[in-house]
Amino acid sequence: MDDGHDDDRQRAGGHNLSAGDAVAQRENRPNPEDEGRDGKMRPIQLIIITAISLGLCVPLLPSFALTGEEILKKVDEVSTAPKDIHMISKMILIDSKGNKKLRKAETFQKNRPEEKRLTRFLEPADQKGIAFLALPNDVQYVYLPAFRKVRRIASHVKNTKFAGTDFTYDDLSTFRFSKDFNPKLVETTDQFYILELTPKPGVKKDYGKLRMWVRRDNFVSVKIEYYDKKGQLWKVLERRDIVKIGNYWTAKEMEMKDLKENHSTVIIQESIEFDTGLSDKIFTPRYLRRAR
Numbered sequence: 001m002d003d004g005h006d007d008d009r010q011r012a013g014g015h016n017l018s019a020g021d022a023v024a025q026r027e028n029r030p031n032p033e034d035e036g037r038d039g040k041m042r043p044i045q046l047i048i049i050t051a052i053s054l055g056l057c058v059p060l061l062p063s064f065a066l067t068g069e070e071i072l073k074k075v076d077e078v079s080t081a082p083k084d085i086h087m088i089s090k091m092i093l094i095d096s097k098g099n100k101k102l103r104k105a106e107t108f109q110k111n112r113p114e115e116k117r118l119t120r121f122l123e124p125a126d127q128k129g130i131a132f133l134a135l136p137n138d139v140q141y142v143y144l145p146a147f148r149k150v151r152r153i154a155s156h157v158k159n160t161k162f163a164g165t166d167f168t169y170d171d172l173s174t175f176r177f178s179k180d181f182n183p184k185l186v187e188t189t190d191q192f193y194i195l196e197l198t199p200k201p202g203v204k205k206d207y208g209k210l211r212m213w214v215r216r217d218n219f220v221s222v223k224i225e226y227y228d229k230k231g232q233l234w235k236v237l238e239r240r241d242i243v244k245i246g247n248y249w250t251a252k253e254m255e256m257k258d259l260k261e262n263h264s265t266v267i268i269q270e271s272i273e274f275d276t277g278l279s280d281k282i283f284t285p286r287y288l289r290r291a292r
Contacts, residue, residue, distance in 0.1 A: 068183035071193050074219040075212075076176040082248050084278040085109040088122075088271045093164060096262035101164075103127055105267075108282050115175035116283040121163065130163050131288045134173040142169075143288035150285045159206040166235065166256040166265040170205070181210065191216060207234070215242070220249050234260060248274055 066074075091103040104123035110116045120131035129145035140153040142162075158170045174180065181197035188194070197210040208229035214221050220242055226235040235258050239251035250272060257264040281287060 066185075066193070068185035068195055069178070071185060071214055071219070072178045072181070072183040072195060072197070072212075075214055075221050076178050078219045078249055079221070080111040080115060080175060082274040083110070083112050084275060085111075086273045086276055086278065087269060090268045090270055091165065092266040092268070093166075094264045094266065108278055110278050110280070110283060111175075117172065117175070118283055118287070119162075119172065120288075127163065132162055132169065132172060133283065133285065133288055134169075135283065138173065140169055140173055141285045141288060143285075148289075150288050152285075155204070166258045166263055168206070171256075177210075177212075180205065183212075186211075188216075192222075218242075218244075218249055220251075222251075234258070245272065246274060 085107070087107045087109075089105050089107065091105055093101040093103070102124070103121055106120050106122055108118045114136040115134075116136070117134045118131065121127040121129065129143070131143040133141040133143075135141075138155075138158075140158065141150055142153055143150045153169055158173070159168050161168055162172060177183075177197060180200060180203045182200055183195045183197050186194050186196045193214040193216055195212045195214060197212060199205040199207070199209075206228070207226050208231060209227045211225040211227070212221055213223040220239070222239045222242065224237040225233055226237070228234045235256060237254065237256045239254045241252035242249060243252060244250075250269070252269045253267065255264055255266045
């Protein structure tokens with residue numbers, strides 16, 4: 001029985017039509033499947049090849065890739081997220097022979113509207129009352145009970161160590177790395193962003209550069225290598241036992257190692273409180289004289 005299909009095949013030149021050919025023929029337009037079969041490049045192909053030849057597509061980075069500046073800014077935001085912090089910690093100073101000295105310290109920190117920090121020793125008796133205050137605009141004070149006098153720290157001694165620890169006065173005054181350093185993203189792994197930080201022009205640092213490991217899941221800095229101006233590794237800071245308390249990330253333990261002197265300072269968090277409404281009166285030279 002002739003259903004008209006033979007006439008259709010004859011009109012198609014005796015060849016079977018694909019579904020796309022039939023639709024295209026009925027709509028009197030070329031089949032999209034046949035575009036480019038004549039050897040001519042489609043416009044989009046020409047654009048892609050031209051872009052590659054000019055290097056416009058290399059390297060191919062995802063649109064959501066973060067820059068070093070953005071990563072470091074997030075690190076600063078995480079570390080200064082609480083309005084204020086009150087912490088009691090145990091310090092262990094370890095010398096090259098493995099001998100240990102124990103200390104207990106209290107730290108107050110306020111992050112709004114500007115960062116301020118006061119650290120004071122509570123134990124042992126011969127260290128009790130030694131205190132350090134870091135204020136905005138690179139202003140620092142130290143109180144030594146033996147002299148019963150608060151002294152402002154001169155700029156040329158800010159890179160000396162505080163009370164026998166492996167932290168300098170400048171280390172203890174650094175709240176936002178993005179303020180003093182230019183970051184460069186040098187490597188990305190499954191778990192970390194690795195940044196190289198160099199001091200900004202005009203910023204005086206004893207370090208030639210820093211290398212920072214930042215967790216990708218929460219932007220917590222867990223390791224920092226400090227290099228001297230000759231490019232030699234000088235100190236290493238490690239933050240361990242990272243936990244989230246409420247809305248804030250904190251390290252329950254940290255260690256600063258001075259590789260040149262083979263000495264280290266371990267800080268173990270005993271208690272910590274956030275957003276308790278610390279008074280500005282705490283962050284004054286006068287308050288440094290107070291003992292717990």
